[in-house]
Amino acid sequence: MDNDFKSLDNNRLESNILFIGQDSCPPNYFFRGNNVRSNYVLHYILDGQGTFSSANRPAVSLKQGDVFLLPKDVPCFYQADGEHPWTYLWIGFAGAKVKTMLDGSKLSSQRYLRQVQDSQFSHYLKLLYTTLRHGDSLANDILTEALTYQMFYQLVTEFPGKSSQTGGxxxxxxxxxxxxxxxxxxxxxxxxxxxxxxxxxxxxxxxxxxxxxxxxxxxxxxxxxxxxxxxxxxxxxxxxxxxxxxxxxxxxxxxxxxxxxxxxxxxxxxxxxxxx
Known part of the structure; x- marks a missing residue:
């Protein structure tokens, strides 16, 4: 399995991004570690397909252009397809502000989104990932902060949750x-x-x-x-x-x-x- 992982020093301004990574999974590969995370891990599928499920939710088939979320403290299971295994990138977030922003979107309740590849959310997600791969500097930290909020802004405006839609x-x-x-x-x-x-x-x-x-x-x-x-x-x-x-x-x-x-x-x- 081709694997790329980077743990971040968390000295960034307020974004609370803990780590990033990318996997090209072999057929039928599934994560064998702790399936209950102490943070929020956002996955974007770059190629292939697989299956994702989380507590109290049915299993769904996801493919290139889809997104899925591993929520904090929620058991999850995800497995690459046997014939067309997926490649995905991920970003790990922590903090109450992240939960607040996620709660404003459909992703929080549904835990996945289909075919977001043409969205501004997808654009800023991939741009944020690319920025995080660069070396640490004040300029890069400021850009990371701006892209993080821009990504979440696009998430809650393009894919709003029910509470965001009802207002009041x-x-x-x-x-x-x-x-x-x-x-x-x-x-x-x-x-x-x-x-x-x-x-x-x-x-x-x-x-x-x-x-x-x-x-x-x-x-x-x-x-x-x-x-x-x-x-x-x-x-x-x-x-x-x-x-x-x-x-x-x-x-x-x-x-x-x-x-x-x-x-x-x-x-x-x-x-x-x-x-x-």
Missing amino acids: KAQKHLQLAQNYLEQNYRHSTCTVASLCDHLGLSRSYLYTIFKKGLTISPQDYLTRLRMEEARQRLRASTEPVRQIAGEVGYHDEFTFSKAFKRYTGFSPSAYRQTRY
């Missing part, structure tokens, strides 16, 4: 709330109470629209933003835990460490030791 006041309030939390979660003053004050909305109303739109509470969403960034910083740097705690919105290391262990099952120091 609650959806607009939810988007405003997400934007506020995503822009301010690094500050310790960012709380659900400050969110309510900022938008002029009640805590119970915010809880309802978050649970309906994202299946989690506003507090859990805020915690996830902080914990996902903390995970990336622990994995990519040697910064002291106390410093990371302050950079993701916690007053003290002890409170941060308790929250991090509840979220991941590991203490920050133990998680850092197992990051490879």
Whole structure:
């Protein structure tokens, strides 16, 4: 099997792209590793065909020009065809912002898209992959950031999910709330109470629209933003835990460490030791 894999250092601005790769699979090849991922892996089929399935979804046959997503924490299975095995590229993403953008598209619920090769989404996906293969530089990092958001913009506009199509006041309030939390979660003053004050909305109303739109509470969403960034910083740097705690919105290391262990099952120091 022709294989190309590149792990990224994650020092890019905010894109949280972890790795990229490309495979030309032999007939009937299937991935034998852990089929439950701790991140989001987007695959684009360059040639050939195969079968893809994920939890609570029927198996589908996919071919050149199709896309499939391995969602975070969801069991998936995919296998190359016996006669015309596929070649695909992939990009691995992490972070709560990625989930938010994916949730705005049909890809999040369906987990695959057919015949996207003539779309702007496909164009920017392949352009992003090519850019990520280049050497690290500030200019390349800025371009990566721009292409990442352009790709997701095209995804949610060309292949919108049902919630994006229906819109409505609650959806607009939810988007405003997400934007506020995503822009301010690094500050310790960012709380659900400050969110309510900022938008002029009640805590119970915010809880309802978050649970309906994202299946989690506003507090859990805020915690996830902080914990996902903390995970990336622990994995990519040697910064002291106390410093990371302050950079993701916690007053003290002890409170941060308790929250991090509840979220991941590991203490920050133990998680850092197992990051490879």
